[in-house]
Amino acid sequence: LKWDVKVDGKAVEILTVPSQLPPLFSGHFLTAFGLTAASVRGNSGSPKVEGTLTLSYKLNEEVHTQTSKVESLGVEYENLGLHRLAAKAQLLELVDMYSSLEGRGEEGKKEAEEVRQQIVDISVNANVIARFTTFVGVDPDKLATFGQGG
Numbered sequence: 001l002k003w004d005v006k007v008d009g010k011a012v013e014i015l016t017v018p019s020q021l022p023p024l025f026s027g028h029f030l031t032a033f034g035l036t037a038a039s040v041r042g043n044s045g046s047p048k049v050e051g052t053l054t055l056s057y058k059l060n061e062e063v064h065t066q067t068s069k070v071e072s073l074g075v076e077y078e079n080l081g082l083h084r085l086a087a088k089a090q091l092l093e094l095v096d097m098y099s100s101l102e103g104r105g106e107e108g109k110k111e112a113e114e115v116r117q118q119i120v121d122i123s124v125n126a127n128v129i130a131r132f133t134t135f136v137g138v139d140p141d142k143l144a145t146f147g148q149g150g
Contacts, residue, residue: 003034005051005070012036017090024057033086034070048072087126094119095131 001021003014014034024030034053049072056065098115101108116132123130 001032001034002054002056003051003070004054005034005036005049007036007047007049009048015090017086018093031085031089033089035086035090046072084126084128087122087128091119091122091128091130094122098131 001016003016005012005014014036017033017035021030021032049070051070052067053070054065054067056063058064094115098112098119101112101115104112119130120132122128123133
């Protein structure tokens, strides 16, 4: 995927999630997201987004391209389902990365902590549970009642 997108007339960097697109076969679909930094949004309300997205692929050893127009939607709500879905996709990728870094021992510890913090930040900001933001609460009164057979 190649993004050529401007927000309020300024070129922005787009993070594609998943970062590595899997193979795609006939009859199947692929969902990918393009994320911008939160700092891209200005103080003037909804930013104006415009540009193109180009998908290049190989079919029978022949390269094909498809281009789609990218533009703003007239929606002003936060924490929409689509945003949360994009966050979940990014979290899955980051949790995999964290697990592989954690498996390296001391060598990957610092980088794993940075990825862990990214996971927490995205989870909290998007209101989506993740490995490090899930908590279980226990009511001690109910626990005592349960322990007494009641």
